[in-house]
Every structure is written in structure tokens, then in C-alpha cells.
Amino acid sequence: MNSDSLRPLADTLKVLAHPVRLRILALLHAGELCVCEVAEVLGLAPSTVSEHLTGLRRTGLVREWKVGRWVHVALSDDASARPLLEALWPLMAGAEAELSRDRAQARILRCDTCDPVACPPSRTLQEHA
Amino acid sequence: MNSDSLRPLADTLKVLAHPVRLRILALLHAGELCVCEVAEVLGLAPSTVSEHLTGLRRTGLVREWKVGRWVHVALSDDASARPLLEALWPLMAGAEAELSRDRAQARILRCDTCDPVACPPSRTLQEHA
DNA sequence: ACGTTGTTTCGGGAAATTGCGAAATGAACT
DNA sequence: AGTTCATTTCGCAATTTCCCGAAACAACGT
Numbered sequence: 084m085n086s087d088s089l090r091p092l093a094d095t096l097k098v099l100a101h102p103v104r105l106r107i108l109a110l111l112h113a114g115e116l117c118v119c120e121v122a123e124v125l126g127l128a129p130s131t132v133s134e135h136l137t138g139l140r141r142t143g144l145v146r147e148w149k150v151g152r153w154v155h156v157a158l159s160d161d162a163s164a165r166p167l168l169e170a171l172w173p174l175m176a177g178a179e180a181e182l183s184r185d186r187a188q189a190r191i192l193r194c195d196t197c198d199p200v201a202c203p204p205s206r207t208l209q210e211h212a
Numbered sequence: 213m214n215s216d217s218l219r220p221l222a223d224t225l226k227v228l229a230h231p232v233r234l235r236i237l238a239l240l241h242a243g244e245l246c247v248c249e250v251a252e253v254l255g256l257a258p259s260t261v262s263e264h265l266t267g268l269r270r271t272g273l274v275r276e277w278k279v280g281r282w283v284h285v286a287l288s289d290d291a292s293a294r295p296l297l298e299a300l301w302p303l304m305a306g307a308e309a310e311l312s313r314d315r316a317q318a319r320i321l322r323c324d325t326c327d328p329v330a331c332p333p334s335r336t337l338q339e340h341a
Numbered sequence: 342a343c344g345t346t347g348t349t350t351c352g353g354g355a356a357a358t359t360g361c362g363a364a365a366t367g368a369a370c371t
Numbered sequence: 372a373g374t375t376c377a378t379t380t381c382g383c384a385a386t387t388t389c390c391c392g393a394a395a396c397a398a399c400g401t
Contacts, residue, residue, distance in 0.1 A: 086231035086254075088307035096229035101389090102215035102222045119347060125215075131390055133349055152347055152398050170299035178217035230359090248377060257361055262379055264359095281368055281377055 095142045095167070103127065104135050108158070108168070109175055109182045110189060111145065115157035124188045144168060224271045224296070232256065233264050237287070237297070238304055238311045239318060240274065244286035253317045273297060 098104060107121060116124075122132040136156060139145040144167065146159045158168060175182065227233060236250060245253075251261040265285060268274040273296065275288045287297060304311065 086235050088310045089231040089234045092303055093229050093231045093234060096225055100222050100225035100229045102218040105218045105222055106215050128391055154348065166302060173295060174221055181217045258378065260360055283378065
């Protein structure tokens with residue numbers, strides 16, 4: 084009568100079960116970003132993105148660290164995160180059009196940031212137009 | 213600014229993101245059952261199980277068909293369901309103790325049902341004790 | 342010290358989810 | 372026709388999710 088041992092997996096899947104968080108994972112699959120870049124690409128309030136990221140961090144799929152004033156985000160390279168992430172990419176194949184557009188916008192924001200520490204990443208997409 | 217193309221995958225994952233529905237999938241991995249058997253094994257109200265099953269059916273992971281008075285349920289053998297289901301079993305490995313207990317109870321309910329059509333599956337677990 | 346900027350936490354309102362019992366449906370059996 | 376039993380639908384309360392703006396933090400620059 085108890086389904087407690089499946090709770091951890093269910094909780095992780097619940098975090099995955101949101102279009103924005105899937106988009107974030109796909110974005111990070113192409114490389115690390117800072118929180119404000121993610122917010123700009125997704126067109127969401129920074130506070131919203133921050134909350135999505137705390138969810139993702141709780142699953143262990145994503146890691147964050149401070150770089151100066153910014154918080155950088157990347158996929159976890161932990162062995163325990165691998166199976167789930169690797170299972171995920173093929174399932175997202177159908178959204179490739181949108182995902183590559185996201186990646187393109189992220190590249191625009193980072194077009195002149197050879198050194199991720201030195202270069203403030205906060206430019207908006209309009210400034211680059 | 214639109215994350216619509218990931219909506220279908222997110223919706224499917226949202227259905228998976230529940231301990232009871234994961235348990236149902238694992239149960240069906242061992243063979244087909246009827247709704248009342250699932251309810252008995254899980255210790256949940258039939259209406260609750262029915263609602264979980266409509267969710268699972270909507271994802272295409274599960275198929276149902278009527279057999280006399282009963283509704284039988286099984287995993288879909290559709291090709292589109294395969295990748296997700298195959299990705300799922302390894303993720304549930306940690307809950308094997310509970311899942312095998314579920315399978316054992318299902319076997320008890322079915323212990324004398326050689327012919328799934330002829331034999332009423334509605335016996336409670338107490339009747340078998 | 343002060344202001345600026347990136348990030349998080351908090352408060353709140355709209356919407357979705359979960360579980361159940363009660364009532365409605367459907368299919369068998371008498 | 373009437374009964375029984377498996378299942379679904381409905382109504383409802385409790386809980387959670389989602390997004391935001393405002394306020395609080397944190398780290399840099401002057």
C-alpha cells in the first residue's frame with residue numbers, strides 16, 4: 084500500500100515535466116550559461132527562472148556556481164545524472180526547431196564573451212539586433 | 213518566447229511523475245491485469261485507479277480493452293511507446309523491493325485464473341490469505 | 342559609504358492535481 | 372425487468388504549481 088520508494092524518481096520526473104525546464108536543459112546541453120542569459124533567451128522574469136533552476140538543482144541534473152556577480156549554470160557531470168539526461172535528448176528530438184532557435188539566441192548573447200569571467204553577459208537581445 | 217513544441221513531451225512526463233502511475237506501469241510490465249486487480253494491489257479506490265489509467269492511456273503508453281464485464285489493461289506495444297518505456301525500467305531499479313511485492317500480490321490474485329475471460333478476477337487479497 | 346547589477350526569497354492570485362465517495366453507465370446473469 | 376458487479380464520471384476539498392513584482396541579498400565599481 085506504500086509507494087514511497089518510487090517517490091524520488093517521481094519527484095525528479097515532476098521537475099522534468101515542464102516545457103520551460105526541458106528548454107533549460109536543452110539550452111545547457113549546448114554549454115554553460117548564467118541565470119540572466121537563460122532568462123533573456125526564454126523571455127521570462129529572472130525570479131521565475133531562478134525558481135525553475137532550484138528545482139533542477141534539487142534533482143542533481145544541474146549544477147550552479149558563482150562567477151563574480153553571476154551564477155553560472157551547467158548540466159551536472161555526475162555519473163548519477165547521466166542515464167536520465169541521455170534518455171532525454173532523443174525524446175526532445177521533435178522540438179529541435181525551437182531548441183536550435185534558443186541555442187542561436189544564446190550564441191548571440193555570448194557572441195563576444197571569449198572570457199566568461201571578464202565579460203558581462205547581461206546584454207539584452209535588442210542590444211544585439 | 214514559446215515553448216509549445218515541448219508541451220507534448222512535458223505532458224507525458226507529467227503523467228509519469230507520480231508514484232502510483234509508475235507502480236502501475238511496473239505492474240503491467242509483468243503482464244496484463246484488469247482495473248479491479250490493479251486497485252486491489254495498490255490499495256486504492258477504483259475511481260482513483262480509473263483516473264490514473266485514463267492519464268496513462270492518453271500518453272499512449274497503456275492500452276485498455278473490454279473483456280466481458282472487465283476492462284483489461286496492458287502496456288502498449290506501439291513502436292512510439294517503446295523508447296520511453298525502455299528508458300523507464302532502469303530508473304525504477306531502486307524500487308525493486310516494493311515492485312516485486314506488487315507483482316507477488318498480482319500473482320496471488322491471478323493464481324487460479326488460467327483463462328482470463330472465464331475467471332472473475334475480483335477476489336480480494338484477504339480471500340486468498 | 343554609495344549606487345548598480347545579478348540573483349534569490351517572499352507574498353499572492355490563477356490554475357492544475359490528487360484523492361475520495363456518491364451517483365451514473367455498461368455488461369452480464371437470473 | 373431486475374440485480375449484480377466492474378468501471379467511469381462528477382462534485383468537492385485539500386494541496387500544489389506557476390508566474391510575477393516587490394523586497395531582500397550579495398558582489399562588484401566608484
